[in-house]
Amino acid sequence: MTAILEQAFRGHWGRVLAALIGFLGDFDLAEECAQEAFAIAAARWPRDGAPANPAAWLVTTARNQAINRIRRDRTLAAKTRLLEVPEATEEDMEQATIADERLELLFTCCHPALAIEAQVALTLRTLGGLGTGEIARAFLVPEPTMAQRLVRAKRKIKAAGIPFRVPPPHLLPDRLAAVLAVIYLVFNEGYGGRSELASEAIRLGRALAELMPDEPEVHGLLALMLMHDARREARFTGGELVLLADQDRARWKQPQLREGRAALERALALHGRGPYVVQAAIASLHADEAPDWPQIAALYGELTRLTGSPVVELNRGIAVAEQHGAEAGLEIVDRLALEDFHYLHATRAELLRRLGRNTEAAAAYRRALALVHDDAERRLLERRVAELST
Amino acid sequence: MKFMLLIQQGDAPTPRDPNAWARLSADEQRAVYADYKAINETPGVTSGVQMQPPDTATTVRVQDGKTLTTDGPFVGMKEALGGYLFFEADDLDAAIELASRVPAARLGGAIEVRPIME
Numbered sequence: 001m002t003a004i005l006e007q008a009f010r011g012h013w014g015r016v017l018a019a020l021i022g023f024l025g026d027f028d029l030a031e032e033c034a035q036e037a038f039a040i041a042a043a044r045w046p047r048d049g050a051p052a053n054p055a056a057w058l059v060t061t062a063r064n065q066a067i068n069r070i071r072r073d074r075t076l077a078a079k080t081r082l083l084e085v086p087e088a089t090e091e092d093m094e095q096a097t098i099a100d101e102r103l104e105l106l107f108t109c110c111h112p113a114l115a116i117e118a119q120v121a122l123t124l125r126t127l128g129g130l131g132t133g134e135i136a137r138a139f140l141v142p143e144p145t146m147a148q149r150l151v152r153a154k155r156k157i158k159a160a161g162i163p164f165r166v167p168p169p170h171l172l173p174d175r176l177a178a179v180l181a182v183i184y185l186v187f188n189e190g191y192g193g194r195s196e197l198a199s200e201a202i203r204l205g206r207a208l209a210e211l212m213p214d215e216p217e218v219h220g221l222l223a224l225m226l227m228h229d230a231r232r233e234a235r236f237t238g239g240e241l242v243l244l245a246d247q248d249r250a251r252w253k254q255p256q257l258r259e260g261r262a263a264l265e266r267a268l269a270l271h272g273r274g275p276y277v278v279q280a281a282i283a284s285l286h287a288d289e290a291p292d293w294p295q296i297a298a299l300y301g302e303l304t305r306l307t308g309s310p311v312v313e314l315n316r317g318i319a320v321a322e323q324h325g326a327e328a329g330l331e332i333v334d335r336l337a338l339e340d341f342h343y344l345h346a347t348r349a350e351l352l353r354r355l356g357r358n359t360e361a362a363a364a365y366r367r368a369l370a371l372v373h374d375d376a377e378r379r380l381l382e383r384r385v386a387e388l389s390t
Numbered sequence: 391m392k393f394m395l396l397i398q399q400g401d402a403p404t405p406r407d408p409n410a411w412a413r414l415s416a417d418e419q420r421a422v423y424a425d426y427k428a429i430n431e432t433p434g435v436t437s438g439v440q441m442q443p444p445d446t447a448t449t450v451r452v453q454d455g456k457t458l459t460t461d462g463p464f465v466g467m468k469e470a471l472g473g474y475l476f477f478e479a480d481d482l483d484a485a486i487e488l489a490s491r492v493p494a495a496r497l498g499g500a501i502e503v504r505p506i507m508e
Contacts, residue, residue: 113482160505161391163481171483 005042008054013038013129014207016058018105019098022164024066027126027154033069037062059098102127103211104164106204110179111162118153119182125150127207128200138189138197176212180221180276183208187225198229209263216272219263223280226260227287229253241376244286257287278303293322310336314344326354342371346381353388362388392478392506393485399472401498406443422493429491434478444470472499476506 016037020030037058051057109122121139124130130138136146156162167175183204190198205222212218234251235242242248264284267277282299285292300316303309314336321329330351338344349364365385372378403410411419430437447463447470463470472494479485482503489501 111482113486160503161393161479161482161485163483167483 002042002046004045004050005038008041008045008050008058009038009129012055012058014102014105014127015055015098015100016062017126017129018101019059020062020066021105021108021126022099022101023063025164027157029066029069030062031126033062033065034058036065056098100211101164102207103166106179106208107166107175108157108162108164110175110182111157112175112178113160113162114153114156116182116185118149118156119178120185121146121149122153123182123204124186124200127204130200134196138194176215176217179208180217184221184225184276187228195232198225198232201225202229214270216267216270217274217276219267219270220272220274220277220280223260223263223267224276224283226256226263227280227283230256230260231287236376239376241380243380249289252287260284273302275303275306278306291322293319297323310338311341311343314338314341314347318347321351321354326351330355340371342368342377344368345371346384349384353384358388391481392476392508393482394504394506395475395477395485395489395492396471396502396504397473397475397492397494397499398469398502399494399499400468402472402494403497404443404472422497425491425493429475429488432477432488435488436476436478438474438476441471441473444472 013034017030017034020034021027024030024033040061041054041058045051105126106123109126110119114122117139121135124135124138125132132147132150133143136143139146141149166172183201186204187198187201190196190201202222202225205218205225208218209222230253231244231247233253234247234249237248260280261284264277264280267280278299282296282303285296285299297316297319300312300319303312304316314333317329317332317336319329320332330348333344333348333351336344345364345368349361349368352358352361352364362385365381365388369378369381369385372381403414405411414422429435444463444467449460449462449464451458451460477485477488479488482505485503489495489503492501495501
């Protein structure tokens, strides 16, 4: 594919597909016709030049493909209202304004009647334009399994009557939370190393912020992802994990950090106080030259209240240790029922080490090592144990 | 489109089990009756017939041409169908909203929403 087409695909696939699904009410037919439209573009654009309004051109072309198919297939014709629509001409395409139905598509893909794995796969496939093989590799499942998952999800949407719409106000808070959860899950899969997923999540986050500019949590999530991702390259040196405090700030992507902070500002201006906004505020403070630990501890307290998560409380313990000393931090950490969580033991070990209780610290590190799965994290812990005995 | 709502009583107290039913306050008992009445009167709802409890069920199988019967429901007593209704609605969201109003859903049971072939 030429650069111009690749750009068109990246920029317009989600929109083109959303418009077609809205029009056809059928995921498979919409996907096939969208693919045909991109194939026609691949043949024509390099010869004739790209149209002034590529998205409208693609939607109109795909729509014409659909109408032709339906005319050939009378059984489908009975189910749609398409045949009343005259085929659009090239001139129409230049002027056409195509309604943006990506939000409708996003809420359909993230409907709680679908399993979370299916929501994630479908969102990446339809809005992200990722191939089935790419999604399968990203989530470490065999390609046929992923293909089956997508087929099943699309079948359920159609058979079970999952609506193609932005939910009404009384359903919106819950349903928006589900959409944000899917995007954040994609991001976290990517944060663990598969960076193309993190970029895809940020792309989805940006699109959502553009489509729902008045929802603070949307900006909060975008801010959170941008700020975490800005530090990605500094998290590793030669394959070894580097903790935040030891990271080389010169390797942080400053423009992205600034964009993240701007998104956070926007969320706060909208009076956002939800979990993503609070996490973004914490990420922003963490990125400061001299982190404001009392403020960070207070925000973790707020987040504990919102989520009831002991993992958040563990993080509060770390912030309190910075503010009031290791003893105070340890007091919080020791109250937590996270016996099987390696971060709990790694945190205890670090606090015990600061208090000079090296024997207990070594035991806690060994407990963390017994629970850790990630190799880079294991090596970091092993270095810490080695430092203890020198 | 049309949906079938299958009501699983699960642990939900019903008048068929007086001991369990007595655990609900008089207000809660009245609310259960009122809610089922409101659901049956909701436009688009066709209520199902009332079924005797699952312990009165007989399960029939045919093996090698021979009819075998067992006492009780096909699934466990707790998973057995407690009732059903039909609902004509625009989409799944509407059916989920109706399902969430069925008392069994909040009292320890669950509602299975199944689209019907048309």
